[in-house]
Amino acid sequence: MAPIDQVHLSFNPQTLTLLNAVLGLVMFGVALELRVEDFKAALRTPKALALGLLGHHVLFPAMTYVLVSILKPEPSIALGMILVSSCPAGHISNFLVHHSKGNTALSVSVSALSTLVALFMTPLNFAFWGNLHPITAALMKEVAMSPWEMLEVIVMLLGVPLVLGMWVAKQFPAFAHKVQKPMKILSFIILMAFIGGALAANLQHFLNYIQLVVGVVFIHNLMALVTGYSLSAAVGLPERDRRAITFEMGIQNSGLGLILIFNFFGGLGGMAIVTAWWGIWHIVAGLTLATYWKNRPPLPANGDSGAPR
Numbered sequence: 001m002a003p004i005d006q007v008h009l010s011f012n013p014q015t016l017t018l019l020n021a022v023l024g025l026v027m028f029g030v031a032l033e034l035r036v037e038d039f040k041a042a043l044r045t046p047k048a049l050a051l052g053l054l055g056h057h058v059l060f061p062a063m064t065y066v067l068v069s070i071l072k073p074e075p076s077i078a079l080g081m082i083l084v085s086s087c088p089a090g091h092i093s094n095f096l097v098h099h100s101k102g103n104t105a106l107s108v109s110v111s112a113l114s115t116l117v118a119l120f121m122t123p124l125n126f127a128f129w130g131n132l133h134p135i136t137a138a139l140m141k142e143v144a145m146s147p148w149e150m151l152e153v154i155v156m157l158l159g160v161p162l163v164l165g166m167w168v169a170k171q172f173p174a175f176a177h178k179v180q181k182p183m184k185i186l187s188f189i190i191l192m193a194f195i196g197g198a199l200a201a202n203l204q205h206f207l208n209y210i211q212l213v214v215g216v217v218f219i220h221n222l223m224a225l226v227t228g229y230s231l232s233a234a235v236g237l238p239e240r241d242r243r244a245i246t247f248e249m250g251i252q253n254s255g256l257g258l259i260l261i262f263n264f265f266g267g268l269g270g271m272a273i274v275t276a277w278w279g280i281w282h283i284v285a286g287l288t289l290a291t292y293w294k295n296r297p298p299l300p301a302n303g304d305s306g307a308p309r
Contacts (some may be wrong), residue, residue, distance in 0.1 A: 004074050004209045004270045022190050023259055025159045027115075029183030030091050031165020032176045042203060045106060048232075048241045052110035057121040060224055061085045065129050067223060072135065073216055076270025079136045081220055083257050083271060084278050086125035088118035088158070090251035091187065096286045100293035102243030110248045115192065119159050122256075123147035134207050153263055206273060213274040218279050225250035225289065239298035242275060251286055254279035287292045 043049070064085035068078045085265035089111045097107035125148040130140045170174040230248030257275040265271055 001242070004076055004273070020157060020263075023255055025155050026091060026187040026255070027161035028156050028165040028168075029180075029187045031162045032169050032183060034108070034162075034166050035169065036166075037132070043111075045241070047236060048106055048237055048245065049110060049113070050102075051231060052106075052245050053113060053117060054109075055228060055245065055249045056114055057117055057125065059231075061125045061129050061226065063223060063227065064220065065133055067220060068133055068135055071190050071216060071219070074212065074270050075135050075139045077213060077274050078133065079130055079268075080257075080261070080269075080271035080274035081216065082129045082133070082136060083126055083260065084220070084252050084254060084275055085224075085255040086122045086129070087183060087257045088122065089114045089248050090253045090255075090282065092283065092286065093247045093251040095184075096247045096251065096290040097244045099287075100243045100247070100290035101240070101297050102247070102293070103238075104244070105239040106241055107244040109246060110244065114248065115158055115162060116242065118133050118253075119141055119154055120151065122154055123150040126150065132259060150260060150264065154256070157259065183277060205269060206276075209269065209273055210277070212270075213277050217274060217277050221250060221278070221285055223283055224252075225285065235306060243293055243298065247290075249284060251282050252278060264293060268272065 061082065064081050068081055073081070091111075093111055094104060094107045098104045122149060126142075127150075130136045225246055228246035229242050232245040237245065254275050258272065258279070261267060261271045261275060
């Protein structure tokens with residue numbers, strides 16, 4: 001069995017092109033639910049908003065750097081962890097916050113701004129932490145990927161569909177309202193089908209190396225969830241806001257991560273397997289935590305930001 005750093009998962013160019021279009025469609029569906037008011041609402045809760053954005057795009061990548069230093073996984077796995085931590089919040093975070101009786105309005109605001117910020121922060125974080133860490137630096141030099149190339153792809157995958165979806169929602173609100181729910185369901189099914197398809201097409205590789213990533217992903221995801229809640233509590237946010245920030249930090253856009261891996265890294269084994277498993281595990285962990293919280297409604301608190309949506 002070859003070392004995981006030498007394994008490349010298969011994904012033909014035609015399927016990859018289709019996948020790029022699918023992720024754009026998913027982002028378009030998410031954008032249909034966004035309004036300019038969501039961004040304005042975020043500015044009315046600056047402390048929670050700042051914590052969500054800084055926690056997601058600054059603290060989590062830095063903590064991942066430290067975690068990689070402690071766990072010392074194979075270089076391609078470590079690079080996958082850094083890429084996951086550099087991605088914006090996952091599309092299901094809003095659903096999980098709503099399910100947990102958290103502050104959905106805050107979650108939507110943070111997710112929307114997180115996606116906008118990710119246009120620049122994802123390639124910046126990945127290039128910075130990937131080149132800085134001694135475990136991954138050699139691999140970064142080997143692939144020689146320009147952050148500007150990644151920025152271009154991310155703008156096409158996230159930025160253009162986001163702007164287009166918000167424009168459609170503003171110009172054709174009745175249509176947007178009618179297709180929001182079907183688009184959300186379809187987007188989730190397509191995303192899961194993609195992750196499942198990527199695993200099924202490379203099942204033997206997945207079975208050979210899964211034991212190397214299960215524990216790593218569990219610790220990585222738990223660290224993000226616990227940090228989100230702990231920091232929110234430390235700065236005095238009400239319970240509903242704590243739940244929102246927890247999921248905004250702990251749910252990553254692993255679909256974007258996989259597309260970047262197949263676009264720029266040829267499906268590099270450790271990166272692809274750890275990112276695909278993240279895509280599965282954060283849903284399991286998120287639904288478990290959200291269901292636990294659903295049965296324990298948060299107590300109302302003074303200064304609680306926003307009503308449930």
